[in-house]
Amino acid sequence: MTNLAIELPGLALKNPIIPASGCFGFGREFSQFYDLSKLGAVTMKAATENTRFGNPTPRVAETTGGMLNAIGLQNPGVTKIIETEVPFLAEFDTCIIANIAGSSLEEYVRVASTFNNTNQVHALELNISCPNVKEGGIQFGTDPVMAARVTEAVKKASNLPVYVKLSPNVTDIVAMAKSVESAGADGLSMINTITGMQIHLPTRRPLIANKTGGLSGPAIKPIAIRMIYEVSQQVDIPIIGMGGIQTAEDVLEFLLAGASAVAIGTANFQNPYICSEIIDNLPIVLESYGFSSVQEAVGKGIIA
Amino acid sequence: MTNLAIELPGLALKNPIIPASGCFGFGREFSQFYDLSKLGAVTMKAATENTRFGNPTPRVAETTGGMLNAIGLQNPGVTKIIETEVPFLAEFDTCIIANIAGSSLEEYVRVASTFNNTNQVHALELNISCPNVKEGGIQFGTDPVMAARVTEAVKKASNLPVYVKLSPNVTDIVAMAKSVESAGADGLSMINTITGMQIHLPTRRPLIANKTGGLSGPAIKPIAIRMIYEVSQQVDIPIIGMGGIQTAEDVLEFLLAGASAVAIGTANFQNPYICSEIIDNLPIVLESYGFSSVQEAVGKGIIA
Amino acid sequence: MIKREKMQILSKTVIALDTIKMVFHNESISKYAIPGQFLHIQVENHTLRRPISIANCDQDTGTITILFKINGDGTKRLAAYEPGDLVDTLGPLGNGFPIDTDTPSTILLVGGGIGVPPLYYLGKTLKEKGATIISILGFQQKEHVFYEQEFSNLGELYIVTDDGSYGHKGVVTDVLSKVSAYDSYYSCGPLPMLKALTAKLEGKKGYISLEERMGCGIGACFACVLPTKDGNSYKKICKDGPVFASEEVRI
Amino acid sequence: MIKREKMQILSKTVIALDTIKMVFHNESISKYAIPGQFLHIQVENHTLRRPISIANCDQDTGTITILFKINGDGTKRLAAYEPGDLVDTLGPLGNGFPIDTDTPSTILLVGGGIGVPPLYYLGKTLKEKGATIISILGFQQKEHVFYEQEFSNLGELYIVTDDGSYGHKGVVTDVLSKVSAYDSYYSCGPLPMLKALTAKLEGKKGYISLEERMGCGIGACFACVLPTKDGNSYKKICKDGPVFASEEVRI
């Protein structure tokens, strides 16, 4: 029996498969396809202090091997999420990760501390890397000093483990990771989307109303694997890896690169059953490559 | 008659189509497929001071929508290139761009000045962005101060127009572009490849002997378009755009984003006739979107 | 009940310029689909599924019909599939047109271009339930016209083309004055058409079906939202729509 | 003359475990291809072409045969093509085996696994030119064995399998002592096999065909280089090879 369980700060995962923030809503829609109790955890759509309506549409566009999105953090606000979404997810036997975002350090702190009052959320994911909002978001994610400051402030305000979600839009991802590690991060999530743009020829306008959007999907997988490998060599906190995962084989590649668990985003749009199917396939794939547990595969790439 | 010609510093291009450095060798192999005089220009494989043997093999790997490469600047050295390759290319009625690389500022300068002695090369492309060599290369390409220094030194040493080839592996591409512009660059080439990695599951080793390689192909096109757009808004020197171009429609997208000419890399491997075919299709595509010349389309994206 | 099904193609026909009729066999989706709902179709090597309306459905034979226009790479690839091939589909998605079956009434259908398809299944269903159907269908040019026979079988029909190359010259709103009296209208088509129509028929009871580029198609990704009329809230086209009461949303 | 051709598939046969024989019709490539050359094959939705050796060629009928093993996604997709389909191919590429036709001689062919294919076209050609052929073919297991009949038609044949499930148990070098006298050898197979063989046959005149992951396949991208024996220079497998004199390169 292949052991899929893995223990991360605050997250006793039955398996390493987690739907990625923003690609799974608050779980409701996917609960009609399979029992969410099957999942290692669920990461909720980003929460901000107040209701946000997000960017104008169109908000998504297809690219070769991937897609762009500029949703713009649309969400009902942290209070409503705690009132109506968290209780729904808490019915399932799975961990809940709250993805939090803000336009200022203070907003991050207020959103984080609001989650203190619920005992149904297991960890926070600090989204300092959303490329799709005008203020906040990505600035925190591209400057190591700013990233450390917001991490430290949120750690102080929260009683939950904090995973910092890193942006790949940086020159030195290792510097970012080290900076938030020393600021007290319990873990890292990486990577968020890469800023991109596409122009529609007939109208000469960007295919996304917001001009630029975040690139996700298999196209970015090699970039994710490289960054996770580099970071895992230099930090001691665990990594939740993501970026283009579509199969259980991809999951193993992320584990070998140094991730301890993975998140699955874009693939949910092609196949709403994807997380469930990967959980079914993972033991077979692990075994066929000689691993008897997830834990055993973490960081086992031979990268001399 | 659609006018494909475009005039850039040192380069009176009959059309905006240029094979990208490293994807076309020194033209010999492709000259068996079509007359190289058809091309706007040819960018040669990178030249260093001495012969380089490059990285161990495997040096390429396929990814979804793209590929990784880590050739490692293998080349016969600048003197041999001038002796044997430039005269071959000079037989064709096309412009020649010499891509130059080095491990130190001094090497860049020596390589650049060696090209002063030939009057067959029309411009230099300063490759400060090769992610596949241990020293030099990418350091110059990720630090605006270093980039400006090498640009300035090469400009001083050379009597040719200098196009600086930018790396996308940076937090702030606009800062890089502005920095080399004020250092005297005559134009920009962008983007070079994005550093990535893939792990082969059966061996648990990277698919490329050098561990990481540079990601190219359609997968990176949205990143290229975004960066070219951003930079073109902030600099006054022309841009040679590249990254995933496969069709004449793609070329128009790059022009709309702000490129004045384009380079075609990875697509040459799938179809050795690609540059020739794109040159044939470009007038039709331009016309069908209402442009009567290449010049007219440059920067005409409506990106409010 | 949304399902992910491999639907088998029974037939493929070109019914107008770049316009394809494709009939599938699938017991499950054909059983549940109601007029106005759509399918989210996966074509090979594309990241995102393509939303396509259900143009007809037969529970007895277990068949589903779609009509689509070759627009970009995805629909081009879809059009290249052959009878016998299986197509990965998520459906039926969204809320259909509300069908008031209590009082027999007269219904106006207004379709523009590739917005026509869902109205056929709607008209057929309404007629079966006893309603009188009047249809106005607008197309660019003669070569784009399709389903004329099918709609004229439902009742009174007006066809308009932008250039007058077939039927009346003009846009759908130009013939509104010609049609007999009706109780409510249902419309699907390009946004400018829907804007003009709902403005002109302000106060009339009406339902419109909207399009937006989609990610998930099931309400999870927030790609396809639009504001409600009051601007204080929003709706998801894929889940809350694609059909909305005309006074409900701001278009 | 390298050409880019759409080659039509005439037939497709499974000849061993995951091993496919595919016959194409193409007048142009079949006219020029010599033993040891390869094709660079484009499969849909893959960035890079796949290099596959020419296993046989018939100028009269204009046919070309390849034998390939399903290895990863590309060869899996290639194996899914059907007779009648057109396959985008660049070829013939590389330099073939040098064929010394002046003095009739005895030739040893040593093939391992999916290195066997080019040796068949070579053996056939050499035999036609009057040479005596001895072949040693190594496979993993019984299920992998192919072209036994074809090679035994050429002459003396030894088949070895790693596990002894067919023919001799062991590796190709284990049966070298059994074969009759020969003048030179030609080999293609996995690198460890080629290393062992060239070491054991040091001093003998021999040619080996090498593999490396390729970009362009025509000598332009420097993806497929290997050092010459003296270490002072390099060769491109796609253009200078894939066949090299055994003393020429460092493997």
Ligand SMILES: Cc1cc2nc3c(=O)[nH]c(=O)nc-3n(C[C@H](O)[C@H](O)[C@H](O)COP(=O)(O)OP(=O)(O)OC[C@H]3O[C@@H](n4cnc5c(N)ncnc54)[C@H](O)[C@@H]3O)c2cc1C
């Ligand atoms: C609810 C709904 C029902 C529809 N019903 C039909 C129908 O019955 N017949 C028909 O021909 N078309 C219909 N459409 C439009 C159809 O979805 C698009 O024509 C199709 O997605 C274009 O895909 P493509 O790959 O050919 O174009 P591309 O432009 O290459 O597609 C790129 C991306 O944009 C999206 N996209 C492009 N155009 C549209 C559009 N108009 N609406 C939504 N997304 C778009 C694609 O889905 C894809 O994600 C419907 C759209 C919606 C939202």
Ligand SMILES: Cc1cc2nc3c(=O)[nH]c(=O)nc-3n(C[C@H](O)[C@H](O)[C@H](O)COP(=O)(O)OP(=O)(O)OC[C@H]3O[C@@H](n4cnc5c(N)ncnc54)[C@H](O)[C@@H]3O)c2cc1C
């Ligand atoms: C000159 C030459 C002749 C060959 N002749 C044959 C033949 O006759 N029959 C046969 O079955 N195989 C042959 N091969 C090996 C064949 O090219 C690979 O099996 C094939 O490319 C694998 O592709 P894939 O998509 O199935 O595997 P993947 O692993 O998915 O391929 C990923 C990438 O790696 C490359 N690659 C993987 N394995 C090899 C390999 N062994 N050699 C070179 N590139 C590789 C692929 O081309 C592709 O670019 C030959 C290789 C070379 C270089």
Ligand SMILES: Cc1cc2nc3c(=O)[nH]c(=O)nc-3n(C[C@H](O)[C@H](O)[C@H](O)COP(=O)(O)O)c2cc1C
């Ligand atoms: C439509 C969409 C919405 C997203 N929204 C969020 C979000 O709210 N918060 C966040 O941290 N990441 C968000 N992401 C990023 C994903 O969580 C993930 O990091 C990224 O998409 C890479 O994974 P993938 O390639 O598997 O999609 C979003 C991605 C997509 C495609």
Ligand SMILES: Cc1cc2nc3c(=O)[nH]c(=O)nc-3n(C[C@H](O)[C@H](O)[C@H](O)COP(=O)(O)O)c2cc1C
């Ligand atoms: C195999 C290979 C070799 C390359 N070698 C060089 C090089 O020597 N110098 C350079 O400036 N860029 C080099 N590049 C980068 C390309 O010139 C180009 O910037 C990049 O590949 C993006 O374009 P594409 O997506 O069209 O390939 C190389 C790219 C590839 C794929």
Ligand code: FES
């Ligand atoms: S498409 Fe995802 S919410 Fe509508």
Ligand code: FES
């Ligand atoms: S594959 Fe490009 S040089 Fe050999």
